[in-house]
Amino acid sequence: MAGFFKSLYNKVTNRAEIDWDELEADLIAADLGVRVSMEIIDDLQQLGRKVNAEDVVESTRKHIALKLPPYLAALTPREDGMPFVILVVGVNGTGKTTSSAKLGKWLKGQGHSVLLVAADTFRAAAVEQLQRWGERLDIPVVSGNPNADPSSVCFNAHQQAISQGTKFLICDTAGRLHTRHNLMEELGKIRRTLGKQDESAPHQTLLVVDASTGSNAMHQAEAFHKAAPLDGLIVTKLDGSSKGGIAVSIYEKLSIPPRFIGTGEEPEKFLAFDRDFFVKEIL
Numbered sequence: 138m139a140g141f142f143k144s145l146y147n148k149v150t151n152r153a154e155i156d157w158d159e160l161e162a163d164l165i166a167a168d169l170g171v172r173v174s175m176e177i178i179d180d181l182q183q184l185g186r187k188v189n190a191e192d193v194v195e196s197t198r199k200h201i202a203l204k205l206p207p208y209l210a211a212l213t214p215r216e217d218g219m220p221f222v223i224l225v226v227g228v229n230g231t232g233k234t235t236s237s238a239k240l241g242k243w244l245k246g247q248g249h250s251v252l253l254v255a256a257d258t259f260r261a262a263a264v265e266q267l268q269r270w271g272e273r274l275d276i277p278v279v280s281g282n283p284n285a286d287p288s289s290v291c292f293n294a295h296q297q298a299i300s301q302g303t304k305f306l307i308c309d310t311a312g313r314l315h316t317r318h319n320l321m322e323e324l325g326k327i328r329r330t331l332g333k334q335d336e337s338a339p340h341q342t343l344l345v346v347d348a349s350t351g352s353n354a355m356h357q358a359e360a361f362h363k364a365a366p367l368d369g370l371i372v373t374k375l376d377g378s379s380k381g382g383i384a385v386s387i388y389e390k391l392s393i394p395p396r397f398i399g400t401g402e403e404p405e406k407f408l409a410f411d412r413d414f415f416v417k418e419i420l
Contacts, residue, residue, distance in 0.1 A: 149190040168382035220298040222338040227345035229312030232373035237309035238270030239407035255280035288330040321364035369396030
């Protein structure tokens with residue numbers, strides 16, 4: 138039993154009576170949101186009998202599963218041979234650059250050619266970090282001069298990916314505060330620039346969210362979705378101690394599905410989202 142469910146189970150076990158207010162507070166604290174938490178409480182109260190720890194865990198799992206997509210189409214190369222362009226966005230500290238590299242490794246593991254773009258040109262450390270990942274994972278990285286226009290770096294990388302027949306282009310954009318309007322505007326510019334050589338690009342925009350940040354991740358998702366329509370989440374730091382409930386809340390409120398999950402620092406600790414695995418093993 139994973140961290141969240143184990144904690145829930147232990148709290149309810151050996152209680153003569155369930156404290157409904159406390160249970161509701163625990164569910165909300167797990168970032169499941171008020172609505173989902175209330176639905177779980179209603180479901181349990183309607184059983185019409187004494188509720189035990191197994192009932193609580195089973196009902197919670199059932200409701201979480203109902204709120205998440207049962208199936209997501211896999212990322213596959215374009216049929217026309219053009220690169221499939223992925224824009225990775227998020228605030229600093231969520232594991233964005235690391236996730237970009239891990240996504241590249243995951244796609245390479247599926248047998249696809251990958252090109253990484255260090256489009257966080259304002260932070261030299263981010264460029265160096267992605268370059269180190271590229272060397273470690275044997276994935277080429279395109280970078281520009283320090284403080285170069287991120288859009289031009291993405292444009293040049295896209296041009297290279299097209300000429301080389303690369304299947305996937307992953308752009309690691311600058312970590313930005315979701316409250317900074319000018320930085321969010323820059324995302325729009327990157328999208329427009331990518332569209333100059335292929336009007337359908339980018340094909341996926343993925344927001345990296347840290348599972349431990351809770352409701353702040355919801356605010357980030359709302360702001361980024363407004364600036365650059367999001368196709369999915371990469372949920373990081375799901376190492377057992379953090380709460381993955383925010384992925385449920387974001388999907389329910391904004392219809393942005395979790396597409397990948399990071400469960401540790403190593404490159405292998407990166408998985409395509411699977412609802413049953415997520416509910417059984419992660420939460």
